[in-house]
Amino acid sequence: MLSRVVLSAAAAAAPSLKNAALLGPGVLQATRIFHTGQPSLAPVPPLPEYGGKVRLGLIPEEFFQFLYPKTGVTGPYMLGTGLILYFLSKEIYVITPETITTVSTVGLLVYAIKKYGASVAQFADKLNEQKIARLEEVKQASMKYIQDAIDFEKAQQALVQKRHYLFDVQRNNIAMALEVTYRERLHRVYKEVKNRLDYHISVQNMMRRKEQEHMINWVEKNVVQSISTQQEKETIAKCIQDLKLLAKKAQAQPVM
Amino acid sequence: MAGRKLALKTIDWVAFGEIIPRNQKTIANSLKSWNEILTSRLATLPEAPPAIDWAYYKANVAKAGLVDDFEKKFNALKIPVPEDKFTALVDAEEKDDVKSCAEFLSLSKTRIEEYERQLEKLRNIIPFDQMTIDDLNEAFPETKLDNTKYPYWPHQPIESL
Numbered sequence: 001m002l003s004r005v006v007l008s009a010a011a012a013a014a015p016s017l018k019n020a021a022l023l024g025p026g027v028l029q030a031t032r033i034f035h036t037g038q039p040s041l042a043p044v045p046p047l048p049e050y051g052g053k054v055r056l057g058l059i060p061e062e063f064f065q066f067l068y069p070k071t072g073v074t075g076p077y078m079l080g081t082g083l084i085l086y087f088l089s090k091e092i093y094v095i096t097p098e099t100i101t102t103v104s105t106v107g108l109l110v111y112a113i114k115k116y117g118a119s120v121a122q123f124a125d126k127l128n129e130q131k132i133a134r135l136e137e138v139k140q141a142s143m144k145y146i147q148d149a150i151d152f153e154k155a156q157q158a159l160v161q162k163r164h165y166l167f168d169v170q171r172n173n174i175a176m177a178l179e180v181t182y183r184e185r186l187h188r189v190y191k192e193v194k195n196r197l198d199y200h201i202s203v204q205n206m207m208r209r210k211e212q213e214h215m216i217n218w219v220e221k222n223v224v225q226s227i228s229t230q231q232e233k234e235t236i237a238k239c240i241q242d243l244k245l246l247a248k249k250a251q252a253q254p255v256m
Numbered sequence: 257m258a259g260r261k262l263a264l265k266t267i268d269w270v271a272f273g274e275i276i277p278r279n280q281k282t283i284a285n286s287l288k289s290w291n292e293i294l295t296s297r298l299a300t301l302p303e304a305p306p307a308i309d310w311a312y313y314k315a316n317v318a319k320a321g322l323v324d325d326f327e328k329k330f331n332a333l334k335i336p337v338p339e340d341k342f343t344a345l346v347d348a349e350e351k352d353d354v355k356s357c358a359e360f361l362s363l364s365k366t367r368i369e370e371y372e373r374q375l376e377k378l379r380n381i382i383p384f385d386q387m388t389i390d391d392l393n394e395a396f397p398e399t400k401l402d403n404t405k406y407p408y409w410p411h412q413p414i415e416s417l
Contacts, residue, residue: 046385132384146375146378150368150371150372153367153371156360157361157364159274160361162271162272165275166275167346167347167350168265168267169267169272169291170346171343172291173287174342174343174346175340177294178337180297181338183304186305186335189305189333190306193308193326193330194308197308197323197326200319201313204318
């Protein structure tokens, strides 16, 4: 941990990722730049995905990389062993009961973290992801809502183009109603005039017929009147004679 | 009594149906049915009535001069074209409507611009996993917790949690 602060302080002098690359291929995270005097850079660069690598659960990898060019692979281990033996032998570090507790606690912690660290981190990440997904959903819903509102407005604008049909229908109706009235009036005049002329003609016809009938009746009546009783008797006798003659003729015929 | 040419505009009934709001559907339907009634009546009435056969009447009507008199009066008669008081009203209404439509259009345009601006703002926010709480408050001001109104945690009415 301390080395990391040192590194970041060193990087603060020349804040750029290029310098961080000098520290060797082991550096995985981007160095965060604290208190450079500029206002905070937004957006804040994303947090590193994984914690820094450590060896033996305690000592960061950067230390080993730092010593690698000079002492090779075994360098840090030798240094560590030497230092520990030196402190113990010179009693710079005194073994007390605390040592036992320290060793067991630290060993337990390292073991627990190594075994369960990954799954706990995954669980925490999942919780985070759910939160973010919820926010994302809200954002998408708002965007969709706004988009729908825009589309609706556009549709309304399109409809405005068609407003004139309403008034066209009304005007058509008015024109048609007027035309219909006019034509009906024409037809009515024609019908009335024709009616009157036809009436005259039919009245004439009727009068003529009536006159004819009346004349016939009158002539008949007069003729009947003029036949006096004497003439009637003579006419009837003549008719009977004619009938007898005809009867004789008729009798003669079928015999043949 | 010459026949007149009717200037009827062709109507797109689909569009007519689209622009009617829901609560005026009955009026629109009555307009449509009137249109249909009138077209059918117009179709049944021929443009001019048949001509009267004056020669026949002149030959057959005994009264002298009656037919001539009728003929003269008939030809002199001019049937008044029914006057059109209503097209002017419709035109006035249409002008008003055009004005209100223009107003609506401009309002609608401003609304669309507003919506577009909001959409742009939403599209340009940084991804959520790189935000801090301050960034969130900037992007969505409604998430900002009011420390003066609710000085004690959780800084928002408890019922809304």
